[in-house]
Amino acid sequence: MTPMAPMLSAPWEALVVCLLLLVAPAVASQRRSPPWLLAGLIVSVVVALFASSGTVAYVGISAGAVLHALAARPWSRTGAAMLASATAIALATAGAIHLGQMPMAFGLSCLALALRAGVLPFHAGVASLCERMPLVQTQQLSSTIALVFVHLRHVDHHVVAIEWAPVLVRYGAFAALAAALITLVQKDLRGFYRGTTAMHGGMLFAAVGAASIGNFAAALLVAVAMGLALGGLGIMITSLEERTGPAAFGGPGGRGGPFPRLAASFALFGGAGVGLPGTAGFVADDLLLHALWMESPASTVVMILSSAFLAVATLMAFSSVFLGRTSPSLAPDLYPRERVVAVALVSLLLVLGFAPGVLLGPADAFLSAPQ
Numbered sequence: 001m002t003p004m005a006p007m008l009s010a011p012w013e014a015l016v017v018c019l020l021l022l023v024a025p026a027v028a029s030q031r032r033s034p035p036w037l038l039a040g041l042i043v044s045v046v047v048a049l050f051a052s053s054g055t056v057a058y059v060g061i062s063a064g065a066v067l068h069a070l071a072a073r074p075w076s077r078t079g080a081a082m083l084a085s086a087t088a089i090a091l092a093t094a095g096a097i098h099l100g101q102m103p104m105a106f107g108l109s110c111l112a113l114a115l116r117a118g119v120l121p122f123h124a125g126v127a128s129l130c131e132r133m134p135l136v137q138t139q140q141l142s143s144t145i146a147l148v149f150v151h152l153r154h155v156d157h158h159v160v161a162i163e164w165a166p167v168l169v170r171y172g173a174f175a176a177l178a179a180a181l182i183t184l185v186q187k188d189l190r191g192f193y194r195g196t197t198a199m200h201g202g203m204l205f206a207a208v209g210a211a212s213i214g215n216f217a218a219a220l221l222v223a224v225a226m227g228l229a230l231g232g233l234g235i236m237i238t239s240l241e242e243r244t245g246p247a248a249f250g251g252p253g254g255r256g257g258p259f260p261r262l263a264a265s266f267a268l269f270g271g272a273g274v275g276l277p278g279t280a281g282f283v284a285d286d287l288l289l290h291a292l293w294m295e296s297p298a299s300t301v302v303m304i305l306s307s308a309f310l311a312v313a314t315l316m317a318f319s320s321v322f323l324g325r326t327s328p329s330l331a332p333d334l335y336p337r338e339r340v341v342a343v344a345l346v347s348l349l350l351v352l353g354f355a356p357g358v359l360l361g362p363a364d365a366f367l368s369a370p371q
Helices: 004-028 035-050 054-072 077-098 102-117 124-132 134-154 159-184 189-211 216-244 260-273 280-295 297-322 336-354 357-367
Strands: none
Touching: 004 035, 004 134, 004 216, 004 336, 004 357, 035 054, 035 134, 054 077, 054 102, 054 134, 077 102, 077 124, 077 134, 102 124, 102 134, 102 159, 102 189, 124 134, 124 189, 134 189, 134 216, 134 357, 159 189, 159 280, 159 297, 189 216, 189 260, 189 280, 189 297, 216 260, 216 280, 216 336, 216 357, 260 280, 260 297, 260 336, 280 297, 280 336, 336 357
8 A cells, every 4th residue: 555655645735736826816815716616716726637538638628717717708818719729729639549549649738738838829818817917817827737747647758758859948948038037137027927937838838848858747846836936926016006106126125124924925935036045946846957957958048048038037127126214104004815826835945945845755655757
């Protein structure tokens, strides 16, 4: 019975992360989603992670995309259209698996990943969600982690995945670089959030490309670290703008004075997104660079440059918004419910940063075995 323990724990660990990202926006925000919507999203993630059949797993992914589209439609028709397209692609992937057409299933699943992760130039839907409703985007990140898990488990063991690995790695690396450069020239926090999300999308795509040559656990950790860091950033940006309005970089800064907890949370999530030591982002970046070096040294250099540019953009955003002469405000710092969410997300980032084997061991045992 002992050898089976790690095999059974990988979906459960992924489920914990997905549930946290689904529930966190509902807890932090005063906007309440309909209970049936949240319940449906939870069921879709459970089906996707635990279904032994690839066909059923992708049906679960498609059901989640439909529910996300319903949540996004009042705020972003572009985001809802992207999610509707992702629904159709996931259903097509399920059909291809059912028919035994694995090369087609792999290609369709990669396209769904590009849309859901916001990889350039497939980023319009995700960018619109980041701009108009970051809380919906945070929940969408949860289902994206589930999609990565399903992709790694059900379609990434085919020979076509190995053949296409160099292409996906290079494409993801250069998409990340382009997004990082775009992030450097943004003028407000929403623009920064759009750019950093697109950069992480390229990073995730490169990680998934490298997974087929034995880096399955690393790709999953990249997805988890991306979801936690970007989800936390989206919640903090929403919390700040509910207090001060849109945060332009050229305007008055000093928001760290009246909102010290919010500023510290933003710094931690931003740092995790650029590989801050002690967080899951650091381990994920390290594993990703090792995986990319095995496949394409040039892509490794490009990814290092992308991370460096994003780090600069993150420092610029933090200094413009939170540092400088203190701007007085009557609004309170983080409410208790927002603190609970920030502490939960940061704690998980730190746990996976100091003890990454908690996820990597079970994920490697579970995902490396052909399904």
